[in-house]
Amino acid sequence: MRITVHGTGYVGLVTGACIAQAGNQVVCVDVDQAKVAALNAGEIPIFEPGLADVVRRNHAAGRLNCTTDVAAGVRHGEIQFIAVGTPKNEDGSADLRHVLTVAETIGTHMTDYKVVVDKSTVPVGTADRVQETIAAVLARRGLTGPSAVAFDVVSNPEFLKEGAAVADFMKPDRIIIGTDSHRAAELLRQLYEPFSRSHDKLIVMDVRSAELTKYAANVMLATKISLMNELSNIAERYGADIEQVRMGIGSDPRIGYSFIYPGCGYGGSCFPKDVHALIRAAEEIGYDAELVRAVDNVNNRQKHVLFQKISRHFRGQLTGKTFALWGLAFKPNTDDMREAPSLVLMEALWAAGARVRAYDPQSMAETARICGARPDLKLCESADEALNGADALVVVTEWQEFRSPDFERISKALTAPVIFDGRNIYDPRLLAKQGFSHYAIGRGKSSL
Numbered sequence: 268m269r270i271t272v273h274g275t276g277y278v279g280l281v282t283g284a285c286i287a288q289a290g291n292q293v294v295c296v297d298v299d300q301a302k303v304a305a306l307n308a309g310e311i312p313i314f315e316p317g318l319a320d321v322v323r324r325n326h327a328a329g330r331l332n333c334t335t336d337v338a339a340g341v342r343h344g345e346i347q348f349i350a351v352g353t354p355k356n357e358d359g360s361a362d363l364r365h366v367l368t369v370a371e372t373i374g375t376h377m378t379d380y381k382v383v384v385d386k387s388t389v390p391v392g393t394a395d396r397v398q399e400t401i402a403a404v405l406a407r408r409g410l411t412g413p414s415a416v417a418f419d420v421v422s423n424p425e426f427l428k429e430g431a432a433v434a435d436f437m438k439p440d441r442i443i444i445g446t447d448s449h450r451a452a453e454l455l456r457q458l459y460e461p462f463s464r465s466h467d468k469l470i471v472m473d474v475r476s477a478e479l480t481k482y483a484a485n486v487m488l489a490t491k492i493s494l495m496n497e498l499s500n501i502a503e504r505y506g507a508d509i510e511q512v513r514m515g516i517g518s519d520p521r522i523g524y525s526f527i528y529p530g531c532g533y534g535g536s537c538f539p540k541d542v543h544a545l546i547r548a549a550e551e552i553g554y555d556a557e558l559v560r561a562v563d564n565v566n567n568r569q570k571h572v573l574f575q576k577i578s579r580h581f582r583g584q585l586t587g588k589t590f591a592l593w594g595l596a597f598k599p600n601t602d603d604m605r606e607a608p609s610l611v612l613m614e615a616l617w618a619a620g621a622r623v624r625a626y627d628p629q630s631m632a633e634t635a636r637i638c639g640a641r642p643d644l645k646l647c648e649s650a651d652e653a654l655n656g657a658d659a660l661v662v663v664t665e666w667q668e669f670r671s672p673d674f675e676r677i678s679k680a681l682t683a684p685v686i687f688d689g690r691n692i693y694d695p696r697l698l699a700k701q702g703f704s705h706y707a708i709g710r711g712k713s714s715l
């Protein structure tokens with residue numbers, strides 16, 4: 268099949284590459300010339316396990332091409348995916364500028380039937396706006412009535428996880444198709460057939476339900492995290508251990524073990540933005556999404572707990588202190604720093620007069636880009652280097668390589684043996700035996 272994907276970010280590039288891998292002819296369109304040039308030279312602008320290989324292989328096979336030529340992109344695909352960013356507006360709502368620009372572009376250049384697929388995360392009603400935008404452009408071009416060019420707009424939200432995006436796309440749990448067009452549904456069924464082999468993963472529904480499904484999924488997951496964080500704060504005040512509570516509740520199949528890890532807050536390009544967008548969208552239709560607001564508030568508060576523990580340990584005397592930060596990306600296996608708890612922590616430490624020695628396996632370049640050069644930030648080349656002369660170690664992201672460190676070496680490299688474990692990856696008893704002061708999330712009164 269001939270497919271066009273607008274946007275070559277985490278979602279667009281993974282979608283384009285995986286669809287090409289199934290044998291389709293894919294053109295990826297982006298307005299970022301440097302990104303397109305890099306992609307065509309075989310450079311992958313983001314870190315995503317397995318992605319470079321799929322992109323290069325399909326590019327070499329002639330099935331995947333990237334371009335800034337929007338007209339050629341629109342001409343190419345019978346199916347046009349919109350996978351551009353939908354960032355947060357100042358009032359929390361989703362900024363649909365890029366989505367509607369692509370809709371205009373498609374309307375401007377299409378000459379035959381297209382299925383236009385909203386893969387970006389967009390509020391309920393966006394497919395209608397995309398439909399209206401394209402129809403208005405076609406009307407301006409005089410392509411209405413007998414000379415009309417047909418098209419359908421479909422909602423097909425994406426559920427891939429950064430860090431496992433290629434695997435998730437290749438083996439999705441479900442594929443949501445929101446449309447009332449039989450023709451569009453059949454084309455998408457054909458496209459997704461190779462990704463749906465073990466059993467039929469396609470769930471076809473109306474457009475608005477599909478649009479809401481994406482928000483429902485993200486808000487449900489964000490709620491699980493915020494609830495566990497809330498419970499962890501209660502647990503440490505009671506002298507209970509949230510990790511034992513976690514196992515106690517996870518064993519209930521109605522609850523399950525996934526997504527109930529307490530920590531120092533969720534970040535990333537999706538949860539914070541989508542939670543805000545749903546709150547805002549609900550407000551617009553006259554509904555107060557009280558629980559969703561609480562999920563957001565708890566998360567914002569949780570992003571400060573590590574700093575509070577640090578400040579309490581050092582009795583508020585942080586001026587001139589140095590902290591080794593392990594992990595900067597918002598989660599392991601990505602270089603994405605959007606809304607990362609590490610940024611909130613670093614800002615608080617700097618404001619208190621402290622210095623940071625930071626290390627992350629993948630997001631050093633991204634940190635340098637976001638934070639710039641500053642005397643109170645040293646970007647280190649290894650986890651060991653970050654420790655040298657620091658007053659404490661703070662684990663912010665649970666990368667595999669931080670899980671079983673040489674605690675003796677940590678103890679020697681720090682000025683005093685103090686660890687703040689923002690992801691509960693260390694055993695408190697082991698650390699106590701090694702002579703560490705150890706603060707974790709919700710692990711008894713000693714965590715406070």
Ligand SMILES: NC(=O)c1ccc[n+]([C@@H]2O[C@H](COP(=O)([O-])OP(=O)(O)OC[C@H]3O[C@@H](n4cnc5c(N)ncnc54)[C@H](O)[C@@H]3O)[C@@H](O)[C@H]2O)c1
Nearest residue numbers: 274275276277278297298299351352353365387388425429
């Ligand atoms: N990142 C994720 O894990 C994830 C998962 C599921 C859904 N989503 C959703 O998918 C969408 C895209 O997210 P992302 O993380 O891939 O974004 P991104 O910021 O990584 O990439 C967006 C890309 O779109 C390009 N772009 C902007 N305007 C364009 C235009 N008019 N024409 C062509 N390209 C244009 C940008 O240059 C950029 O390369 C968002 O709505 C997001 O919420 C993201």
